[in-house]
Amino acid sequence: MTPSLLILTDFFRAADQALDYATNLAEPLGARLVLLHVRRNSILDPEMFTGELSDLSREATTLALSRVADNLAIPVVAEIGHGRVAFAVADAVSRHQPLLVVLGRPDYSATPDKLVQTTALDILRTAPYPMLIVPHTVASSQLPRRVLLAVDGDDFTLGAHAGAFRQLLHLLGADLTVLHVTPPDAAAARVVSEQQVLDSVRRTGLGIDLPAPIRFQGTVAARPADGILQAAQARDTDLVVVLARPRSFWGKLFHNSVTAQVLLHSTVPVLVLPTLA
Incomplete structure (x- = not known):
């Protein structure tokens, strides 16, 4: 097909x-x-x-x-x-x-x-x-080469969509950077290590057959969405990838979710990947 x-x-x-x-x-x-x-x-x-x-x-x-x-x-x-x-x-x-x-x-x-x-x-x-x-602000339709994947460090599953995303990265020859945002008050937050973040991505199979090793970037921001948007701009990112967990769609506060904020304010294309968990 x-x-x-x-x-x-x-x-x-x-x-x-x-x-x-x-x-x-x-x-x-x-x-x-x-x-x-x-x-x-x-x-x-x-x-x-x-x-x-x-x-x-x-x-x-x-x-x-x-x-x-x-x-x-x-x-x-x-x-x-x-x-x-x-x-x-x-x-x-x-x-x-x-x-x-x-x-x-x-x-x-x-x-x-x-x-x-x-x-x-x-x-x-x-x-x-x-x-x-x-x-609407995207002036160029050139293929994305620098991809920023924002994750929270928790395990996630993409199901059949993992293969399609991996194929996309491979065919584009894209470099993948995994981003994790930590709040300024680390004492009030769950501390997640670089290894935990990368392992959560590798367990999905997204790192298989990529043209270059997955990179890691950590940043600090009071609001995760702000950290993602700022990192994307600083890295001259072509494509931002965010996860939409099932809990993001429940209740009346969907507009306050990280996914929604990035989607509404990013100046570069955003790929939203719904997770199964």
């Missing part, structure tokens, strides 16, 4: 940039693109009040998708979904089994975090799946 990347598009700028990024990523993976546009007309849509929504007719949408597909040099399947985006994505994922779901992140700079109900967060809560979020 030919691997695929599932791309969400609404024909706005952020989606177009995400499509450019995904197209370049698909080539070394030998993957096709599944281009999905969801007609969103529900008052329950998480971005009905905070994001731009396309109001194209079905005929206009079909024509727009056809034009986009015709301009791409790799195989493309175009589909139109309906209703809530998370459900349409879950349906497409079940049929195509893509390596990743890819979408653009619009400009939310003028909207307080607590009011931002992004498509990405809704999908992660409803149908967790490896997801690549490309910020």
Whole structure:
């Protein structure tokens, strides 16, 4: 079965940039693109009040998708979904089994975090799946070479997604740095050693067949998300990878999770890997 990347598009700028990024990523993976546009007309849509929504007719949408597909040099399947985006994505994922779901992140700079109900967060809560979020500020679609994986030192399991991520790193020839953030008051925190952090990653199999040994970086920050964002900027990182544990999707404080904060504020693409534990 030919691997695929599932791309969400609404024909706005952020989606177009995400499509450019995904197209370049698909080539070394030998993957096709599944281009999905969801007609969103529900008052329950998480971005009905905070994001731009396309109001194209079905005929206009079909024509727009056809034009986009015709301009791409790799195989493309175009589909139109309906209703809530998370459900349409879950349906497409079940049929195509893509390596990743890819979408653009619009400009939310003028909207307080607590009011931002992004498509990405809704999908992660409803149908967790490896997801690549490309910020609207990303000007280059070059392939990522410097990858920063943020972990908390606890064991985690990625299931079948571990192989896809390992394949991605191998085909890109990427250097992987594992980051652990420690709070300033170490006495109030559980002390995690470099060896524990690296072992938690190696046990998943992510270190197998990488072009270079996994590196470790430790940093200190009052808020883990700030530490991750600052480390990514300091290292000139191309791609930030964060884990989304099941507990991140429970309760009303999801926007306060490390994953959500990095996803909302990173200036480089973010790959979210849902864990099984």
